[in-house]
Amino acid sequence: MRRLFFVVPILLVAVGLAWAQGGMKKKKPLPYEFGGVTINNFSQQEGMPPVEFDHWVHRQYYTCRLCHVDIGFGMTAGSTKIRSTDNMKGYFCGTCHNGKMEHGGKKIFDSCAKGYSREEYNRCIKCHTLERSAAKENEFYQFSKKMPGDRFGNGVNWEIAEEKGLIKPIDYLEGVSSKKANMKVTSDFAIKSKVEGMPDIIFSHKKHTVWNGCALCHPDIFIGVKKGTSRYSMVELFEGKYCGVCHDKVAFPQTDCQRCHTKQTQG
C-alpha cells in the first residue's frame, strides 16, 4: 500500500510529461493555413509580432528554387535568422520587398524600416501579424477558386495549375540569379515499395526540377549518390526527413498516397 502511494504519483507525472511532449494529436491546418510559417527569431525581441509567412501567396509567382537557392532562404522555419537590417540592405524579403520592384504593374511594398509613422505601421502588419486576417483568408479562397482542386494540403493542385499555365512561376531575377543553361532532365525512376500491395513510387525528376533545380535537394536532402542504395522509411518521411522536408509542410501531404505510389501493378 505504501509502495503504491509512491508509484501512482510517479506514473501520473510520467504520463503527464509524455502527453505534454506530443501525446496530443497535431491539428490539421486549414487550406489557407497550409504552408504557413511563423518566423520569430528577432521580431518579438524588437517589440514586433512574429512574421506569418504564407507560401501560397508567393508560390503562385515564384519557383521554390528562386527563394530557397538564389535568395537564400533556409528550408526550415527560423533557420535563416533574417534580421530587419538584412531586408533593408536588399537581401532576403528585401530582395523584392524594396518599394521599387514591380509585380503586375504594382510596386511591391517595402519590407522593413528603421522608423515608421502610424500610417506606415499598416505596412509592417502585412507581415508582422498578430492573427490571421479574414481578408487574407478571403483572398486565398478567391485565388483557389480559379485553381485546379486537390484533396489535401491547401486544396490546390499546383502541378496541374503550372501545367495548364494558370500560374507561371518566375525562376530568374535580374541581379540576383546566376544565368544558367537549360537543364538536362534525367528520366523517371521507380522506388520499390516496402509494403505488399502498395504500388511502387515513380519519382519524376522533371516534375521536381521545374520548381527546385538540382542544388536544393542534392545533397542536402538526398545525400545518396547511387540509385537504390539509400533506404527511406515512411516513419522518417513523416518525421520531416527526405520527401518530408517539403511534403506535409508546403507541397501536398504524404497522406495523399496515390500521388507518389503510382506504378501500375500487374493483375
Place this chain on the structure above:
Amino acid sequence: MKRIMKLDGRLKLVILAGCISLFFAQHPAYSEEVWRADFDAACAQSNEAMALSTPELKKLIEQCDRLQKIIETQEETVRKVFLKRLQMCRNLYQFVLEAKMQEQKPK
C-alpha cells in the same frame, strides 16, 4: 619660377594622393563586381552538373573554394547569403563528382 615648380611638385603629390585614395575608395565596389561575376560563373553550371566531366567538376570545386575565402571577407549579410549559395553549388558539384567516381570504380 622655382616657387611655381615647388607648387607644381606639391600639386603632383596632392593629385597622386587623391588618385590613391580614390582607388582605395572604389576598390571594394570593384572587387565585389569581380567576385560576383566569378560567383555567377561558378554556380551557372549547377543545372548541367550531371553532364560535366570529372576535371570540369574538380575545377569548379576549386573555384568555389577560392571564392569562399573572398566572400568570408565581405560584410555580414553578404556573407550570410552568398556563403550559403556557394555552399549549395559546391556541395552539388562534389555530390556529382563522387557519383561519377563511384560509377568509374571497377565492380
